[in-house]
Amino acid sequence: MAAADNTTPLLAVDDLTVRFRTDEGWMTAVDRVSLAVGEGEALGIVGESGSGKSVTALSILRLHAAATTRMPTGRIMYGGRDMLGLSTREMRTIRGGEIAMIFQDPMSSLNPVLTIADQIGESLRLHQGLDQATARRRAVELLELVRIPDAARRVDEYPHRLSGGMRQRVMIAIAIACRPKLLIADEPTTALDVTIQAQILDLLRDLQTELGMSVILITHDMGVIAEFARRVMVMYAGRVVETSPVSALFRRPVHPYTDGLLAAIPKLDVDVRRLPAIPGSIPDPTAVIPGCRYSPRCPIVEETCRREAPELLAAGPEREARCPPRVAALAVERVA
Amino acid sequence: MYRGILMRLSQAVPVLLIFAVMVFMLMHLLPGDPALAIAGPEASAEAVEVIREQLGLNRPILVQLLEWFSHLAVGNFGESLMLKQSVVSAVVERLPVTLSLSLVSLVITLPAGILLGVVAAYWRSSWIDASVMVVALLGVSLPGFWVGLLSVLFFSVHLGWFPPSGYAPLDETGLVAWLASLIQPAVVLALFQIGFLARITRSAMLDVLDQDFIRTARAKGVDEWTTLAKHAFRNTLIPVVTVLGITLSLLIGGSVVIEQVFALPGIGRLIVQGIMNRDYPLVQGTMLLFGFAFVVINILVDIIYTLVDPRVRYG
Numbered sequence: 001m002a003a004a005d006n007t008t009p010l011l012a013v014d015d016l017t018v019r020f021r022t023d024e025g026w027m028t029a030v031d032r033v034s035l036a037v038g039e040g041e042a043l044g045i046v047g048e049s050g051s052g053k054s055v056t057a058l059s060i061l062r063l064h065a066a067a068t069t070r071m072p073t074g075r076i077m078y079g080g081r082d083m084l085g086l087s088t089r090e091m092r093t094i095r096g097g098e099i100a101m102i103f104q105d106p107m108s109s110l111n112p113v114l115t116i117a118d119q120i121g122e123s124l125r126l127h128q129g130l131d132q133a134t135a136r137r138r139a140v141e142l143l144e145l146v147r148i149p150d151a152a153r154r155v156d157e158y159p160h161r162l163s164g165g166m167r168q169r170v171m172i173a174i175a176i177a178c179r180p181k182l183l184i185a186d187e188p189t190t191a192l193d194v195t196i197q198a199q200i201l202d203l204l205r206d207l208q209t210e211l212g213m214s215v216i217l218i219t220h221d222m223g224v225i226a227e228f229a230r231r232v233m234v235m236y237a238g239r240v241v242e243t244s245p246v247s248a249l250f251r252r253p254v255h256p257y258t259d260g261l262l263a264a265i266p267k268l269d270v271d272v273r274r275l276p277a278i279p280g281s282i283p284d285p286t287a288v289i290p291g292c293r294y295s296p297r298c299p300i301v302e303e304t305c306r307r308e309a310p311e312l313l314a315a316g317p318e319r320e321a322r323c324p325p326r327v328a329a330l331a332v333e334r335v336a
Numbered sequence: 337m338y339r340g341i342l343m344r345l346s347q348a349v350p351v352l353l354i355f356a357v358m359v360f361m362l363m364h365l366l367p368g369d370p371a372l373a374i375a376g377p378e379a380s381a382e383a384v385e386v387i388r389e390q391l392g393l394n395r396p397i398l399v400q401l402l403e404w405f406s407h408l409a410v411g412n413f414g415e416s417l418m419l420k421q422s423v424v425s426a427v428v429e430r431l432p433v434t435l436s437l438s439l440v441s442l443v444i445t446l447p448a449g450i451l452l453g454v455v456a457a458y459w460r461s462s463w464i465d466a467s468v469m470v471v472a473l474l475g476v477s478l479p480g481f482w483v484g485l486l487s488v489l490f491f492s493v494h495l496g497w498f499p500p501s502g503y504a505p506l507d508e509t510g511l512v513a514w515l516a517s518l519i520q521p522a523v524v525l526a527l528f529q530i531g532f533l534a535r536i537t538r539s540a541m542l543d544v545l546d547q548d549f550i551r552t553a554r555a556k557g558v559d560e561w562t563t564l565a566k567h568a569f570r571n572t573l574i575p576v577v578t579v580l581g582i583t584l585s586l587l588i589g590g591s592v593v594i595e596q597v598f599a600l601p602g603i604g605r606l607i608v609q610g611i612m613n614r615d616y617p618l619v620q621g622t623m624l625l626f627g628f629a630f631v632v633i634n635i636l637v638d639i640i641y642t643l644v645d646p647r648v649r650y651g
Contacts, residue, residue: 067460092558095557100555103552103555109548109551111552111571113644113646114567122556122558126556126558160646
């Protein structure tokens, strides 16, 4: 897959496969996923719950549950090294220092018994060797940067005194504390009110430009993708089904699953009684589906789809899709 | 905060009042009475009746209860019938023994129980976890008096390391003799507590380790030890402190049995003797002090709560 520019991407994930142990045996949560993020680029990963998007994100920092997960296979290239081969000590210097992460639920992501100053400062003390007092001063600046009013007072409070939106801002402050090169945001707005969602997205976008970070934004919300990302990767049942520049994807989705996702976005100008939904649900991860994993739900399914597992195929400039019938149809269209 | 403590103490008054009535009723429901015990088995029915008359036991029970209360109201806990001394002085005399036993036992229980629980949780579902849980299960299941007897047989009779029974006062015999006389009963008493605390700590720690903020700490690049000691441990203490009050109460209750086994002249033994002799004032007074101790312990636990959890405020 090509990155945004021709130089080596900041992060290149290659054939990442993650397997979990469940009560019913081993299941593959992420199946040969490849992605690349260039410097300063915003990549969106979209998919339903259970599509493997969060597991992909967690695996990059090796934060998946160690007890039930087999060590991921594939390669995660960062700074010329494969992160899957790093020692835990080397991994720790990357976590929070060069690659930071924010999570879905700000209500439970902060430690209830530690002050904000301590939780932001910890990162600074760890990666930049700041002393307590300097770290606290930096923490106040960071709170101001994420637009928390009255930062000097807030910094000494405990998380339970802050609202959900404020806590997510604190999480962002922790994440950007050490000026990471890459920020992984795993559904950062899902747990928030709609108005707060927009504020947090604005904040993330501003910080991205100000700090020149790359961002991987994971969401199930196509609207968030449209607002935030330049490139998007659609995942379904542990696999990438389509990657594309955002504008092209919205103009003309290739994979029928992407069709379904886009059709499910409510439109203000059209009066509908019921939003279209994709029939069926995401398959059980332990279930064996011989052909295309989307075939049981696919409206344009063909006989071969049920037999042969499709590969990702080139479908235009910077575009790939895992749907041979659609890709073939596109090619015919282009020739004609 | 002081207002909160005063509030709690005033709430304790009705609790102790009800408790006092229950203790009084239970004692008087027991067959036999102090007159029989004092007069001895050979005494004639007339002699027993005379003693009953002297002690005021032939009066209606409600009158006796009200009399006891009126004395309590002015701080008079009465005279022991057997010991020929005031209840207060009998208790004060034996208090150091029970306090020493409880304290030494607590000093063993807290680190051992919490450490075992944390270790088991961190290495969950490993052989370490399994062995800790077996030890904890044995601790809560084995009866203290039986373990105590075995322990005396082995460490005192066979090895001769510790005295088999008796108490060596700290101010008279010194630290070593004091500890030697207490270490055996204290450990036996602690076994149950350790098992209990280890199980509570383990499950609390498992809950905490699954929390999102632990993942946040790891995502920051915090090492495993700091994650455990700084991020997980204080959160684990919140439920542990809750059961600390129960643990302390169990400690006092358990000391009644252990003092018997090791012939320690403490309050537990005093109560048992009092019950045997139907020494009404002694048992009632001592039990009331126990009740008061529980109230104070629970207030202390609530105060510790505010130190551990910033979300909790007192008062």
